[in-house]
Amino acid sequence: MVGNLNNVIVTAVDDSRVSGAQAIAERLVLPFAAEPNESGLVLRLAAERLELVQIGPDAPGPVYVDFIEGAMGHRRRFGGGRGQLVAKAVGVKKDKIPTVIDATAGLGRDAFVLAKLGCQVQMIERSPVVAELLSDGMRRAEKDDEVREIVARMSLVVADACRYLAELGEAERPDVVYVDPMHPERTKAAMVKKEMQLFRALVGADEDDATLLQAALNAARKRVVVKRPRKSEAIPGPKPSLVYEGKSTRFDVYLISA
Ligand SMILES: C[S@@+](CC[C@H](N)C(=O)[O-])C[C@H]1O[C@@H](n2cnc3c(N)ncnc32)[C@H](O)[C@@H]1O
Known part of the structure; x- marks a missing residue:
């Protein structure tokens, strides 16, 4: 099984990353939201990397791939x-x-x-x-x-x-x-x-x-x-x-x- 992709929303850390995040949302056929406010999983395009984050209280740190550091x-x-x-x-x-x-x-x-x-x-x-x-x-x-x-x-x-x-x-x-x-x-x-x-x-x-x-x-x-x-x-x-x-x-x- 591939988990629950229905819950994933794509967002951007700031205005400069919005078009990049929208392109990812389109490619993965996932919704884009500038400010996701429901608790759930979010794929966030940050300044330097793409990261999976959870919105809501007690959320753990982001998950991302880093082969360098x-x-x-x-x-x-x-x-x-x-x-x-x-x-x-x-x-x-x-x-x-x-x-x-x-x-x-x-x-x-x-x-x-x-x-x-x-x-x-x-x-x-x-x-x-x-x-x-x-x-x-x-x-x-x-x-x-x-x-x-x-x-x-x-x-x-x-x-x-x-x-x-x-x-x-x-x-x-x-x-x-x-x-x-x-x-x-x-x-x-x-x-x-x-x-x-x-x-x-x-x-x-x-x-x-x-x-x-x-x-x-x-x-x-x-x-x-x-x-x-x-x-x-x-x-x-x-x-x-x-x-x-x-x-x-x-x-x-x-x-x-x-
Ligand atoms: C425990 S993680 C693997 C971690 C990985 N070894 C690493 O070092 O980061 C299992 C991954 O395998 C993927 N997976 C499981 N069964 C699969 C399959 N039949 N085909 C492709 N991917 C699969 C899952 O989606 C998940 O991302």
Whole structure:
């Protein structure tokens, strides 16, 4: 499911951004309001970026994509290389960098980590609002001298990954399909940040993860990697061949036999 897009309103932070915001509203077929006054989710074009915000009391901070500063910037500078669990799970080696389809792109954080490791990453995202946030983050990253080279290895398609994967031609099949669906039971504690609750309000739980796993298994040449909260059940289907466990996250790896 793609959450409740009916509730999303597009707005602009000031007059200078109104035409840009209206163009986004038109593209996503969402209403534009200069001053949204009902409580709900708002896609706001600010001076430097596009952000998802909640209107109303106790609203969490905005959600936006930033590959240059913040947590992603920190991870880029200090976050280890091939020693990272995700690198092992995906099978990144010195002389062998796999191609990846990230079937659940979200805000592109995992895709960015994989692209930083050298992988070519084709991202698929079915929520047009999330994809818009991601494209905005990529556009800004392309202007940064350090990050440009990393995002050049990332590209984005707005589509349902089950369908996209099923329609791949033989030559387009990636080495790895990476899957990180929104877990239905992800608790408040596991979600840590309030901002992520906002993200979840937008996309909802990804109840069709078993179908996605099957599509991924049919499409990958070498392996499917599923990211899970550490203690949660595996996606229903075949048993993973390998499991990499971190502090809060687990990677279930399904090796494809030749
Ligand atoms: C938990 S988030 C992924 C977070 C991402 N790994 C990151 O690092 O930012 C899950 C995302 O996958 C998307 N999604 C889930 N199932 C999908 C499918 N079948 N096709 C495309 N996108 C999907 C959801 O809309 C949501 O944005």
